[in-house]
Amino acid sequence: MTEKQENILSAALTLFAEQGFAATSTNKVAKAAGVSEGLIFRHFKNKEGLLAAIFEMVTERTKVILADVVMTNDPKEVIYKILELPFVINPRDYRMWRLIYAMKWQIQQYNTEKMEPVKLAAKNAFEKLGYDNPEAESELLLMLLDGAATAILLHEPRDKEAVLLAMKEKYKH
Amino acid sequence: MTEKQENILSAALTLFAEQGFAATSTNKVAKAAGVSEGLIFRHFKNKEGLLAAIFEMVTERTKVILADVVMTNDPKEVIYKILELPFVINPRDYRMWRLIYAMKWQIQQYNTEKMEPVKLAAKNAFEKLGYDNPEAESELLLMLLDGAATAILLHEPRDKEAVLLAMKEKYKH
Amino acid sequence: MTEKQENILSAALTLFAEQGFAATSTNKVAKAAGVSEGLIFRHFKNKEGLLAAIFEMVTERTKVILADVVMTNDPKEVIYKILELPFVINPRDYRMWRLIYAMKWQIQQYNTEKMEPVKLAAKNAFEKLGYDNPEAESELLLMLLDGAATAILLHEPRDKEAVLLAMKEKYKH
């Protein structure tokens, strides 16, 4: 991956996240990346290919981040770690996550499957902890995760610490 | 509002929700609405004007839906009613909500303010119930609401009843 | 068919014939036709659609021209009329024929079938006249027709009358 390729990917990520995929012209991407427009197509074939390349990159990153959760043994720790996820995202990765969350509404497949291992880990944890309906509980946990991430990415809630505390409180027994 | 105007609004709502605002051409809207392309501009001036008209419509309907929550007195009932919100949406309104949720990521203002009265009602309820940090709790509740709505709109969770039950359980004391 | 549509078709016909289909940009066509480039696509969908429209027009014209040959009864007259075909083309139609003859080498189907009725008429005529191998003779006649048309369209032979005479001479017995 040459430097210019990385520039393109980075610029595209930012712009797609800020303005949406369709509303971002390849011309804008090229200018933001400081390359000729043609180069985008030489490296990524398509505007869609560019998006795909970004998602590939994102998927790799996500795997690494989620690995820690999935490898944890203590069930309560699993749940806490999942809850903490949105609160420990590196702000430098915000634009990446904004893109993912925005694309969810346009392209079905991209997001659901990525969280599947997390959901399994959660379900497993709830089972160990003797919850009544682990399936429903894990579903709920992922909803909460999603909602928290959305809030953080979109409007940075005032007192994140307090919110996280309140969340954990719900799972303390 | 003539019938053709309504057709246009309805078609635009569906298409904007499914494909995104930028990716939907006025031509597609016109065809889906069964009118000439020019008519869209006569009635709504702009593509943006069309979007604005949709949001006006949406805002009206949202107010009606949320009114019930805001008018409720019993604090626990307030919380339960908020939690139930995503589970009682009329499926015919899904496309409307999908549009709102998708647009959130493109246009900042639209969504936050719409939920403000709900958040206030929640905070008030948590205060009455003696929660430690009503501000954080209300923030958290809205996150949960958001996450649940997202799940329902995007992939229809298997056992919605059980999930709702698990949610309420968290607020039963 | 509006006037602008005709302008587009006419300009495209000329340019495609002169410079070839691929080498003619839609921009050039639009300028030559005195219309905006977008209009081409509104009316003909594609650059290929434009070509198809031209060929449709051409096919109609061809049918009319060939009808006379096919409807003739006297076998010798049939042969003579076929031989005369390239010599009686209206020079205003040269660009049309040049396009057809040039496209033959790029797109297989277009031409062969158009001449099929003529070949049948020729074969029939040769049978009536008692030629040894009517199939081969009709094939040969079409070759001659093709060669004569090519010569006339490409470099206007000096003494066309004399050539036509020499051609007929070969079929006088």
Place this chain on the structure above:
Amino acid sequence: MTEKQENILSAALTLFAEQGFAATSTNKVAKAAGVSEGLIFRHFKNKEGLLAAIFEMVTERTKVILADVVMTNDPKEVIYKILELPFVINPRDYRMWRLIYAMKWQIQQYNTEKMEPVKLAAKNAFEKLGYDNPEAESELLLMLLDGAATAILLHEPRDKEAVLLAMKEKYKH
């Protein structure tokens, strides 16, 4: 001429013949030849230079093929040999001839002059044989040659032998 140069020429010949000069990108040629795109320009300077090189090659081969006709003394044999020309082309040379025949319609000069010696030989032969109008007869013969070549290159007539026989029959007296 290195092997790669030959590969390029050969690939270009095929592609130009199949798809036309303008419709063939240097990229396609490079891929078909198994070389880098840059190499084409190092060896042939231009896309046009590539075409020129092909034509040079072609002109050489044409001279060799036509030499036999021009060197023949017996007038009848001259005519027969001309008629036979399209029937004895090596099928491996079809793509070369297809290119020549296709280019005729785009670039004026290329073909006419190449056949000039043949036409002279024919005219001379007809004079010796006492034909009424040798000029017209030689013109006609070349038309026939052209038509036959076109038929053979484009749709391989069924019974070539019989057609050739019928052709010779016209010149037997």
Place this chain on the structure above:
DNA sequence: AATGAATGAGGCTTCATTCAT
């Protein structure tokens, strides 16, 4: 000799918008 990254011009096409009817 040979590669392949890089470019800028231009090609085909879509789009929001206007206007005469």
Place this chain on the structure above:
DNA sequence: GATGAATGAAGCCTCATTCAT
């Protein structure tokens, strides 16, 4: 109110060509 022809800007993409290596 309604249509549909027409436009010009912009969008995605391809292409011939150059250049550092």
